Amino acid sequence: MHSTPLLHDDYQRIVRRAHDNLASLTVPETSGPGVRPAVLESWNRSLGRLRDPGGVRVRMAYEADQLAEVRRRHPFHSIMGLLQSHLIEPAKEAGLLVALGDEQGRLLWVEGERAVRNRAESMGFVPGTDWSEDVMGTSAPGLALRSRTAVQISQAEHFSAEVHSWSCSAVPVTHPLTGQVLGIIDVTGGDDAVSSIVLPLLNSTAQAAGAGLSKLYTPDSGGLSPVGTGDGAYLEVTGARPQLSSPDGTRITLSGRHAEILLLLACNPDGISNAGLADRLWALGGSEVTVRAEIARLRRTIDHLGDLHLDARPYRLRGDIDSDVERTHRGLAQGDVETALNFYQGQVLPDSDAPGVREIGAELQALIRESLLQNGTWQQLWRYAGLAEAREDSEVLMSVLRLAPPEAPERNAAVVRLEALGY
Structure with missing residues (x-):
């Protein structure tokens, strides 16, 4: 990683010499090259409370x-x-x-x-x-x-x-x-x-x-x-921990399978048949019997969350429900990249192999990436580059370099990542 003046030998010698004086309750003068003022001020406060730097105890x-x-x-x-x-x-x-x-x-x-x-x-x-x-x-x-x-x-x-x-x-x-x-x-x-x-x-x-x-x-x-979610439930599936929230702020951590089913149904408000849901959940080996068992367990999980419930034939979510996926889409549709980025916390259900979920996630990821590359500020691009999916995205990192001012420390971080990628 890049060096910093804080670690230069000359500066550390000055700091060690100054710190040695603290044992005699003497704070060094601040004139001329020396310990940074913020550190000296903190040392002064620390001496007033703790007295001996050798006697600090956890x-x-x-x-x-x-x-x-x-x-x-x-x-x-x-x-x-x-x-x-x-x-x-x-x-x-x-x-x-x-x-x-x-x-x-x-x-x-x-x-x-x-x-x-x-x-x-x-x-x-x-x-x-x-x-x-x-x-x-x-x-x-x-x-x-x-x-x-x-x-x-x-x-x-x-x-x-x-x-x-x-x-x-x-x-x-x-x-x-x-x-x-x-x-x-x-x-x-x-x-x-x-x-x-x-x-x-x-x-x-x-x-x-x-x-x-x-x-x-x-x-x-x-x-x-806790923030309530208005009149309906709220589903969070971007990032690592899927959750479902009720209007009163109650939160349930969802299993991966239940999160997949809720996402698929939320994105298909007209409903999905048993066979259609099986196809969207498993590329191979899914069965309608397994779907029915998962739906039964999911009903028990959500039956106390406001007016949310599951209909059958076809499977359909009833009640008011919103999601971070939908809010991200709405932000992008309105040209509001900042709002979209606030709701988008990373890849949709990153551990999911469900074909229907992967399709939803790939579409959203492509949309937010392209919107940021076309209309995002360098700060927004850098926030996006902090997500696992974009950490090694050379086009995003190059855009940060192109847009960020010369004095922005994020430029150094982008350069380091690009160098690690062979650029």
């Missing part, structure tokens, strides 16, 4: 029995598929860790290769721990939440000496309509964690996450409340 905010429930209630749980495809999977492939935390800096998930997670445990970087500035001093998660901006912290810039062999980048996730901080996403590892391409990746992920969460939650005086 604090467990949630024990294992509490953590599962806290995760389930946090908004990130609802968009984990998006976070996996945009950030966690590419970071894991690069040997980096991704941490997802709440708005107070408490880590809820730490994802990455087992060997890297094992090493991170030695500094207490594990789910359930508090990495706010108040507890751990200067770090990317804590400082990003404090400053409400994207932050990179390299090696000895950390307040705690135990963390000096690591570097990290972090950005807060905010609700796009209100600016309320919903959580923090962080990339931690060796030098690559503060490379020039990490912040653009984090920023695009945070933007996509905020857009996704704005559809699911509205801020209120007590925190976040």
Whole structure:
């Protein structure tokens, strides 16, 4: 990955020398070349609260029995598929860790290769721990939440000496309509964690996450409340985790087969015969008996969601239902690429082999890609390039290079990807 001034030997020597002075509660002068001002300010605050950088101790905010429930209630749980495809999977492939935390800096998930997670445990970087500035001093998660901006912290810039062999980048996730901080996403590892391409990746992920969460939650005086879906049910099938929501905000995680059936019926409002549904679900080996069994199970799943129910002969959805597929199509039909991109979270049911689903997905993917190439801004193209289906799309990456201003850090990230593709 591309180098950064934060890792240059001269700068790190200055930082280490300055950090050594912290043991005597002395913050170095800021005149002349030296430690970055934002880091110095954080060191000052950390000294005031924690005193000794050698005495920082990890604090467990949630024990294992509490953590599962806290995760389930946090908004990130609802968009984990998006976070996996945009950030966690590419970071894991690069040997980096991704941490997802709440708005107070408490880590809820730490994802990455087992060997890297094992090493991170030695500094207490594990789910359930508090990495706010108040507890751990200067770090990317804590400082990003404090400053409400994207932050990179390299090696000895950390307040705690135990963390000096690591570097990290972090950005807060905010609700796009209100600016309320919903959580923090962080990339931690060796030098690559503060490379020039990490912040653009984090920023695009945070933007996509905020857009996704704005559809699911509205801020209120007590925190976040689920968004109802109007008068009908709402089906989400783009991305990794299919869900069905009721008008009151109740959400059901769907099995792959049930998501396939609901999508096919939602896209065919006049209904589909038993044989026709079997043909759309299985290329070979499907049977009408199996279809009837799946329909019976699906009825039990959805019978309490508003007025939604299934008719037979032909199979037809009754009641008001909308979907991210339909909303993406409507946005594209109206020439509103931004709205379409907000609803499109990735390939339609990416694990599905059902012929009818693959046809729906291929059509939508081709439409949104072509619309972005023809009418999208470079920011929209870069967001699309964060999806698994477009990460190695050279035409999309070339368009980012063509449209983005020279100073945009996303250009560097696009160049790195193109170089990896042999361009």
